[in-house]
Amino acid sequence: MAGQEAITGFAVAVVREDGRWRCSQLDTGALAELDAAITELAKMRSTGAVFGLLAVDDEFFVIVRPSPRGASLLLSDAAAALDYDIAADVLDLLRVDPPEEDDDAIWPEGDLEILADFGLPGAELEVIVGEVDRYPDEQLLMIAQRCGFGDEFAKLLDEV
Template identity: 70%
Template sequence: MSGEEPVPGFGVAVVREDGKWRCDPMDATALRELDAAITELRKTRTTGAVFGLLAIDDEFFLLLRPSPGGVSLLLSDAAAALDYDIAADALDVLRVDPPEDDEEVWPEGSLDILADLGLPAPELQVIIDEIDLYPDEQLQMIAQRLGFASEFTKHLDTILQ
């Protein structure tokens, strides 16, 4: 999917500040362009943690976490790079070649991207391995595990209406 056609899905900027979670909608361009998503997250003013949850076209999800030294990424399905520009861009940033075919699902990037917030790499791997779930359901599991499920659900209810 390229060009200016809208990409189905949603993006959520998640902020943890002073022990409280907040979820803000991300612009639709964040689903199309990795740079746009990173830039939008970097503009979020906070003294706490900020990361992005992107669910793309019921196919895969992308976690983004900007830091002063760059950005940490986790792509739930490396094979998505064969069909989606944003996934191909994520693999470029990770310096990983796209897979030869889309038969096998495996994540690429930093499985410990949310470990300091309470979601260790092995638990995130279990969520990714739930391939019968849609990306929004997997992101809901991440939100549940980290403790912002109600904020995430409220946000989803408003964008999915």
């Protein structure tokens, strides 16, 4: 798996508190290990919602939303579990079998309603995930714009 190689991309924590959005960069270790991403997000002190947006190697993205009853997750491409530990961890936590080695179909796995309370219903998120000609950072920017924190997200990406 890609765990032996350096993983490129970014991990962003998104916080909505008192009607305002805040985006901050997470440690890059969050790209390699799902537990690291969940732990970092869970440590963030906020009375509002906290979730993470992870773009991995220009291949796929993961949305992580920790809660007291466990993390809600969305993996943009289930087949990424064949090559990336973090994607395999997502499927494992979701109790979903990874696809077969020769299956090259792209489909999301997890909670498509993960951001519905921010104005992004599952059907729209599924359309964004289906934009396979776009890079994960472009898809995540579309998600950020639709939820209302596009400017904050874009500004942080410019700094990364």
